[in-house]
Amino acid sequence: HTNITAESMKSLNIPKGVRRVLFRTLNTDRGLMWKAAGDMSYVGFTEDGAQWLVDNTDIKLVGD
Template sequence: MESLKIPKGVRRVLFRTLNTDRRLMFKSEYDSSYVGFTTEGARWLVRNTDIKLVGVDFLSVACDDHLVSAHLEFFESREIILVEGLKLDDVPTGIYNVHCLPLRLLGAEGSPIRCILIK
C-alpha cells in the first residue's frame, strides 16, 4: 500500500485490480485467488491515509486468507466505508469525483448502491 503513495487529503479510492482483467465478477465458479487486502494492507491504509471510502472490483475487499481480519481492520476505524463488487472494466486510471448512492434499508448492515464517477 505504501508504494502507491496515496497523497494526504485523498478521501476516496477505487482499486481496479487484476480481478477486472481476469473477469472474476463474471465467472460462475468461485476463485479464491482474487486480489484483496491483507490485514497488514488494511491496517496501513487506515493508519496512514485520510481515506474514508475504499472501493474494489470483487465481492470482497479482503483477500481470501484475510477475510475476517482485514475487514475488522477497516471496521475498527468506524470511518471507512467499503464498496465491493464494482464494475471498473471501462474506467481508465485517473482522478474522478465518486458519488455512491445506497438504498436506504432499515436494519440492514449493507445495501446495494449505484456509484457514479465524474471525470
Template sequence: MTSPALLVDVPRDENITAEVMRSLHIPKGVRRVLFRTLNTHRRLMFEKEFESSFVRFMLDGAKWLVENTDIKLIGLDYLSFAAYEEATEMHKLILEQRDIIPVEALKLDDVEVGVYSLHCLPMRLP
C-alpha cells in the same frame, strides 16, 4: 452520495499489502480510493462461480491504510475486499477504528486511472 474518488492500479499478481499501499503513493487528503487489481484483468466479476483466489486487502495493508491515510471509502473490483478467513478481523479494523466504507463488486474495465465523480446509490431490495 456523490464525491470525488481516485482510481488506482494495484500491481498485478499482488494482494493489497502495506508494501503495495506505500507503493501507490496516494496523496494525503484523498478520502475515496477505488482499487483496480488483477481481478479486473481476470474478469472475475463476469464469472458465474465464486473465485477464492481473488486479489484482496491483507490485514497489514488495511492497517497501513487506517494508520497512514485519510481514506474514508475503499472500492474493490470483486465481491469482497477481504479473504473469508480474515473477514471478521478486517471489518473490525476498518469499521471500528476508522469507519471506512467498503464498496465491493466494482466493474472497472476500460476505466482510466484518475479522479472521478463517484455516485454510490443504495441497492433496492424487495
C-alpha cells in the same frame, strides 16, 4: 498480480486528504465479479495492507 500489502500501499505515496480510491487489479480482467463465490484467485487487501490504509490515510472508500 498479488494481494495489496502494507508495503505496496506505502509505495503509492497517497497524499493526505484523499478520501476515495479505486484500485485497478486483475479482478476486472479475469471477470471474477461474475464467477461463483470461493474463487481463490481474487486480489484483495491483506490484513496489514488494510490496517496501513486505516492508520496512514484519510481514505474512507475503496473500490476495485
